[in-house]
Amino acid sequence: MNDLSKARQPRAVDRIDTRPPAPASATSRAAGAPGGGPQLFEKRKAVHPQKIDGRFRRFKWLMMLITLGIYYATPWIRWDRGPYAPDQAVLIDLAHRRFYMFGIEIWPHEFYFVAGLLVMAGIGLFLVTSAVGRAWCGYSCPQTVWTDLFQHVDRFVDGDRNAQMRLAKAPWGPKKIAKRSLKWTIYLVIAFWTGGAWIMYFADAPTLVRDFWSGEAAASAYITVAILTATTFTLGGFMREQVCIYMCPWPRIQSAMMDEKSLTVTYKDWRGEPRASLKKSQAKPDLFGACIDCNQCVSVCPTGIDIREGPQVGCITCGLCIDACDRVMDEVGRPRGLIDYATLEDCDREKTGAAARPPWKALLRPRTAVYFLAWGGIGSGLLFALGTRSHLDISVAQDRNPPFMLMSDGSVRNAYTIKLRNMESRPRAMRIALEGLPSATMWTDEIGREDAARALTRTIPADRAQPLRVYVIAPPETREQDFAFSVTSLDEQAEADSSQARFNAPED
Ligand code: SF4
Numbered sequence: 001m002n003d004l005s006k007a008r009q010p011r012a013v014d015r016i017d018t019r020p021p022a023p024a025s026a027t028s029r030a031a032g033a034p035g036g037g038p039q040l041f042e043k044r045k046a047v048h049p050q051k052i053d054g055r056f057r058r059f060k061w062l063m064m065l066i067t068l069g070i071y072y073a074t075p076w077i078r079w080d081r082g083p084y085a086p087d088q089a090v091l092i093d094l095a096h097r098r099f100y101m102f103g104i105e106i107w108p109h110e111f112y113f114v115a116g117l118l119v120m121a122g123i124g125l126f127l128v129t130s131a132v133g134r135a136w137c138g139y140s141c142p143q144t145v146w147t148d149l150f151q152h153v154d155r156f157v158d159g160d161r162n163a164q165m166r167l168a169k170a171p172w173g174p175k176k177i178a179k180r181s182l183k184w185t186i187y188l189v190i191a192f193w194t195g196g197a198w199i200m201y202f203a204d205a206p207t208l209v210r211d212f213w214s215g216e217a218a219a220s221a222y223i224t225v226a227i228l229t230a231t232t233f234t235l236g237g238f239m240r241e242q243v244c245i246y247m248c249p250w251p252r253i254q255s256a257m258m259d260e261k262s263l264t265v266t267y268k269d270w271r272g273e274p275r276a277s278l279k280k281s282q283a284k285p286d287l288f289g290a291c292i293d294c295n296q297c298v299s300v301c302p303t304g305i306d307i308r309e310g311p312q313v314g315c316i317t318c319g320l321c322i323d324a325c326d327r328v329m330d331e332v333g334r335p336r337g338l339i340d341y342a343t344l345e346d347c348d349r350e351k352t353g354a355a356a357r358p359p360w361k362a363l364l365r366p367r368t369a370v371y372f373l374a375w376g377g378i379g380s381g382l383l384f385a386l387g388t389r390s391h392l393d394i395s396v397a398q399d400r401n402p403p404f405m406l407m408s409d410g411s412v413r414n415a416y417t418i419k420l421r422n423m424e425s426r427p428r429a430m431r432i433a434l435e436g437l438p439s440a441t442m443w444t445d446e447i448g449r450e451d452a453a454r455a456l457t458r459t460i461p462a463d464r465a466q467p468l469r470v471y472v473i474a475p476p477e478t479r480e481q482d483f484a485f486s487v488t489s490l491d492e493q494a495e496a497d498s499s500q501a502r503f504n505a506p507e508d
């Protein structure tokens, strides 16, 4: 039996709620197909998680506040870069091919910084998964955060779990229509703001908002908002745990990255089994375990699974079942931790009667250290590269056809297109000079051959890359050889760069 099919097995009966609990695991029996053959898919059963309070719930609140706060507020943060650059702190400027992030500006030729950040994000996920299992899924994945938000909207409009289930079963009438209309309107507003916030990362936020509402924004802005509104509304409002269980590849990848030393949410069956109602277990304490089969851990689960069935792909390790079970254990006067974060290794130790290790000890082991060192090494390398990078750049492209021109006086001319890049947010005067190629001089379309020299000065506008057509001329006896164009900023930084080039000449 695989993990998914395990999640579908009915086990627990809700003995605290007097109304039918209908947890997803109890309602998802695969039925036969109409023709009597096997059913290839299962009808989705709605999950109505019960409200719970506790340390993991409060941590989820905090994560929701931080992640949504960052997402919605970041485009509105201003960052002064002077008069020649945008003042939005985080901006993906597709038109000018720039990525701004506070004091950092990434140019297209520096894409390796973005690649480095992506590699760091990947290694960071490996690190988190090997240490604390699917913590990303449980607390900070956008699907989790928005689903959690929408589930709070459900509670705000419909009430808690039992009220939601009653309303779901109730026939359509004025009350149900009014509640559904209100709830879906709130979903839609959240979804719209989610899509709206996304496009603000790609343009000046205040200007874009004005243009958007006056109908002057680009069509792509309206299309993007419409698509993201629809996906947020659907994935967060309706598909919810199905995205995690059926659509997302990450749970499968994570399963491969976890081992017996990874922390994960675990039901300690050696403590809990055989389970029995409180009354029964109090009457015969020697015969039964600590689990009173109250089903609270299932009722609060946002994916509707029963963690007592063992680790399963539907568990996003959000810890809410820990909060629920700890509360039950407090109420019945039994030790907390029947469901807890634990490693498989620690579970095996505890089964033999050894004392439980503090969970943080699972974080310190060679595998997490290797991931952390790799992550930190790449991060340090990127920071070093950022701190030492030059803010000017020169690149040279030589005319290939013709490779050279023989002038009437026997001298030889080669033509080049130089690209000068000023990465500062102010205009900069630069001196371009020839290195090597003795007796050669150069001129441009602007200054003419009569003013040809071995160096020339050019002012490059702020934050721009400018092409420059350069003609290099050398005396008749000059042979083919390498030389370089160098550029030096004529300011106190005196930054310099150079680019190799080839001078072509007739063979003997
Ligand atoms: S594990 Fe805890 S919350 Fe779940 S049914 Fe048993 S006692 Fe209740």
Ligand code: SF4
Residues within 6 Å of the ligand: 265, 297, 300, 301, 302, 303, 304, 305, 306, 307, 314, 315, 316, 317, 318, 319, 320, 321, 322
């Ligand atoms: S089983 Fe527990 S940890 Fe896993 S998703 Fe459900 S509530 Fe969260």
